[in-house]
Amino acid sequence: MVADALKLFGTREEPAASRRLRAGRLEADLVSGNLRTVAFAGVEILRAVAYVVRDRDWGTCDPPIRDLQVEEDDERFRVRYRAEIEAPDGARLAYSALIEGTADGTLAFAVEARPDRAFETNRCGFCVLHPIRGVAGTPLRVEHTDGRVEDARFPDLIEPWQPFQDIRALAHEPAPGLRATCRMEGDAFEMEDQRAWSDASFKTYVRPLARPWPYRMEAGTPDRQSVRLTVEGAPPKTRATGRADGADGPVALRIGAPLPDPMPRFGLAVAPEETEAALARPDRLRDLAPAFLLFHFDPLAGHGEAALAAFARVAALLPEAERALELVLPDRDAPADEAGRAAHLVRASGLAPQTVVVGPAADRRSTPPGSAWPACPPLEEVYRAARAAFPRARLGGGMLSYFTELNRKRVPLDGLDFVTHATNPIVHAADDLSVMQTLEAIPFITRSTRAFVGAKPYRLGPTTIGMRQNPYGSRTMPNPDGRRVPMAHDDPRARGLFGAAFLVGYAARLAGSGVEAWTGASLAGPRGLLPAEGRTAPAYHVAKGLAALGGARRLELRSARPGAVDGFAVRRADGRLELWLANLTPEPQEATVEGVGPGATVSLLDEAAFDAASGGNLPPERPAGERLRLPPHAVARIVAPQAP
Known part of the structure; x- marks a missing residue:
């Protein structure tokens, strides 16, 4: 590990160790007992094959690997290990794994799991990830559990629901002349389009979401699953794998040429608990000079007059910046009453927002397949109420959560001046490679949004590495030790060079999106550009550059x-x-x-x-x-x- 890990990643936690396995032209990275970047003849076939256990909040368990044995020669490799997970109630799930690969392009991964008593989980089993680069929109053959074969395609635009269900095997051509078949045993599998969460993959996972979750695995009953990949043929020439560092030379x-859309205007998110730190550093806010400030106001979180007054003081430090209010309606009374009460408080505070983004509290929760939609006032009524309460403001709607939710509940456009949603790169995985690979999905997200919002102006909400809210569980994950944790409210990499590089990469992937404005950071707080000790994160300088270049003519x-x-x-x-x-x-x-x-x-x-x-x-x-x-x-x- 490099000596300056804190400068690179904001944490001294070492990334999970990776070992490259090779058998002839078959290659894969062994990371924490799972496989990453499975390639044949230099072509990435699968992004990952992972055995995953998730808790009732969809948090990912990360047990230590025990008794690891690796055997390898030129023609084959074999990996064995054990692992054990302890639930909060003391129940234990022990499992053993066997991975085998051979030079003919065959890869097998089998796991047997056995709980010592009833074990609660939302998911326990294999997830197989197909990469999106060069795969989206291409032919796919699906074999179902009843033997029926379906000739289809990987989705091009992002699917809101599972594109394929009841899966036994998937076959595709990752490159001309190369055919790969992935067979999954042990239960029915289904696929979801993970690009919706900005993952750079199509995920095929065990246990359909239409079944109840969380569920309990019975004490002493073994659960056996396996994935078998076979690759046939050869590409016309060796290609670089999906590994970012997999090619030589500069x-x-x-x-x-100039692109039709200028650089988006760049803004900062501000929550009530972050205002004190922002007010303590007025020089930094003025120096950064964002085009707008997005103030988050949620009565259900106890936000009231004091929060709005603090927002007004922050806004006064930068009078030329647009004042945008992100307003959560509690869904307890009629939208007109709730919007009217909020508008009364806002007027009393002196904030005078020029833009209001409104969303009902119910829509901050995800509605997975098979789940009942929560009670929620019609969005047309919500938007009419907000328009009446804030008649002089531009009105934005969409989702205060992520594209996933917007794609599943497409909002009425007639009453809006613009549509918005957020993104987050650590919903499913938080290793460094996965986080950077989420950038591949951003153009698919913006293009898919354009497909159903048309020419309606389009903004992106907060896109920080750390997660500000969790639509999929009861909370974001605490991270007191500054580790790489999925769904963590505080990700240390935002304070390192990693966070600055991620911000540049995100800006790069907005080319051609037509996004007019983008909330790319917070000034203070756990996801902010000003760390607690009062210094500036490297991403601060990128954010300052993006703010200065908002509206500039973008070049390809x-x-x-x-x-x-x-x-x-x-x-x-x-x-x-x-x-x-x-x-x-x-x-x-x-x-x-x-x-x-x-x-x-x-x-x-x-x-x-x-x-x-x-x-x-x-x-x-x-x-x-x-x-x-x-x-x-x-x-x-x-x-x-x-x-x-």
């Missing part, structure tokens, strides 16, 4: 390996060219940029510059050479003085 980037920027190095380019009002690039990997990368003229300068935010950046200073500019060396998770800002 990453080539090329600047192209193509990366030969966007999973390794990606970024965005703009033509500023003064005619100069500005680029932001990020190394999205934990390995050093080199990059070349075609289309940058002479006299360009670069400012590099990396481990060496971390301390100065934490004090609020972006590293000084230096001449940019033909090749740019980007240390792990480094961010580079390049400015060219004139058009090339």
